[in-house]
Amino acid sequence: MRMFKKFLFCTSIFILGAIAVRAQSSFFKADSNAQWISMDLHIHTVFSDGAVWPSIRVEEARREGLDLIAMTEHLEYQPHAEDLPHPDRNRSFYIASEMINPEERLQVINGSEITREMPPGHINAVFVKDANKLLHKDSLTGIQEANKQNAFVFWNHPNWDAHRIDGIARLEPFHNFLISNKLLHGIEVVNETTFSEEALQIALDNDLTILGTSDIHGLTDWAHEISEGGHRPMTFVRVNGKSVEAIKKALFSGNTIVWYEDLVIGKEDQIKQLVSENIRFGTPTYPEDKLILQLDVVNESSVPFQMEYLGEYSFHQGSSIFILEPKTTTRIQIKTGTKEENLTLPFRILNALIGPKKFLEHEFLVK
Ligand SMILES: [Zn+2]
Ligand SMILES: [Zn+2]
Incomplete structure (x- = not known):
């Protein structure tokens, strides 16, 4: 069974598994015109x-x-x-x-x-x-x-x-x-x-x-x-x-x-463009004065992106491998130790192929 429901295009916070429905749109988002x-x-x-x-x-x-x-x-x-x-x-x-x-x-x-x-x-x-x-x-x-x-x-x-x-x-x-x-x-x-x-x-x-x-x-x-x-x-x-x-x-x-x-x-440049236009990291926040970074990650596309975090930090919830469900916002929590206003998060995207058995690696700028 495939994981995604094409006609349930939705934007919702994916924490409790609730999925809201929105009108049908494109499969992938592109910037500008x-x-x-x-x-x-x-x-x-x-x-x-x-x-x-x-x-x-x-x-x-x-x-x-x-x-x-x-x-x-x-x-x-x-x-x-x-x-x-x-x-x-x-x-x-x-x-x-x-x-x-x-x-x-x-x-x-x-x-x-x-x-x-x-x-x-x-x-x-x-x-x-x-x-x-x-x-x-x-x-x-x-x-x-x-x-x-x-x-x-x-x-x-x-x-x-x-x-x-x-x-x-x-x-x-x-x-x-x-x-x-x-x-x-x-x-x-x-x-x-x-x-x-x-x-x-x-x-x-x-x-x-x-x-x-x-x-x-x-x-x-x-x-x-x-x-x-x-x-x-x-x-x-x-x-x-x-x-x-x-x-x-x-x-x-x-x-x-x-x-x-x-x-x-x-090809790598095309996949990179698609990924950068369809996975958006929100503003970093540190709720209740704690040192745990909270980030909302939006997947604008119709593909469930399989993310593998490649950096040094560890996650507060879940693991460093997770799925961004289609047309959904996922909240992640990362233990950064100190409050960071700008940081770069490196990922491998396990279902974005740029060659045989070769997966896109991409650094997301968070600020
Ligand atoms: Zn034929
Ligand atoms: Zn044919």
């Missing part, structure tokens, strides 16, 4: 091998509070084609995008899954203009055409056990060719219910954008227990204004974070 935009760049409908009509994808995304989804049907794999003849590979996008009101939060973009054996395996192209033009006998021509359309192109589920019986993501010479020719821009480190540390390392080594997607075929509620407080894997970018162009630019620049179960995964 920026926003953390949530997206799922890999989904299917009956227009390839999915089980639902495109309208259900739009309704799901609205209910889950997503900012952007990409319709990415398999180009070549069309198991419903006899029942649902459709010569136009853009149909799923057209149906979904017709449902969108320009005023609403959700945006829909066009995409395709170029579906090949390994190598290269399955490749997604999103922000495509015409999916039909990507359909070619050889996969390289399709990928080149996607790039001609200025699409953002990424490698899907490089750890998929149908392609890698050991589940280990590794580059083939064809992938190296695509990367060195700037034809491949990102890689899924999270696909559906799997997380690949090897794919994360490939992303870091080759400066590929880190992505997490649902690759949903059935219902997201069934796959991720949304009604029980779960969530699908999502990718986030931090942008000023949520235009499609700004989001695309952020994806190309590699400034992403993946939210998967209770983990946030990304």
Whole structure:
């Protein structure tokens, strides 16, 4: 059972376990005019091998509070084609995008899954203009055409056990060719219910954008227990204004974070930014003239951050490892010995990954 309840977004002091409810907001807070935009760049409908009509994808995304989804049907794999003849590979996008009101939060973009054996395996192209033009006998021509359309192109589920019986993501010479020719821009480190540390390392080594997607075929509620407080894997970018162009630019620049179960995964500077904007330490107080520091720590995000204090002081209540519940304030008490008006508290955040088995360490300034 996942620990967090997405639709119980709340701000309350987490001492007695009481949780108040507030209106739905973003998954992560950003300072100034920026926003953390949530997206799922890999989904299917009956227009390839999915089980639902495109309208259900739009309704799901609205209910889950997503900012952007990409319709990415398999180009070549069309198991419903006899029942649902459709010569136009853009149909799923057209149906979904017709449902969108320009005023609403959700945006829909066009995409395709170029579906090949390994190598290269399955490749997604999103922000495509015409999916039909990507359909070619050889996969390289399709990928080149996607790039001609200025699409953002990424490698899907490089750890998929149908392609890698050991589940280990590794580059083939064809992938190296695509990367060195700037034809491949990102890689899924999270696909559906799997997380690949090897794919994360490939992303870091080759400066590929880190992505997490649902690759949903059935219902997201069934796959991720949304009604029980779960969530699908999502990718986030931090942008000023949520235009499609700004989001695309952020994806190309590699400034992403993946939210998967209770983990946030990304490059160090992105994770640091997210953490510093979402965990806020209040003013230090010393009640009743005692020398025990009392601090309220606010977690503005939807993730239960798992904190490990790395400093010299000991705690008066609880231990130096604790959880900051989502959208909640937690009070901690630290024995500082003397009254401190300014201090630096070093933490390791045990569910903020900046590399395989590598967790963000961050010093919070308290004053
Ligand atoms: Zn696939
Ligand atoms: Zn897929």
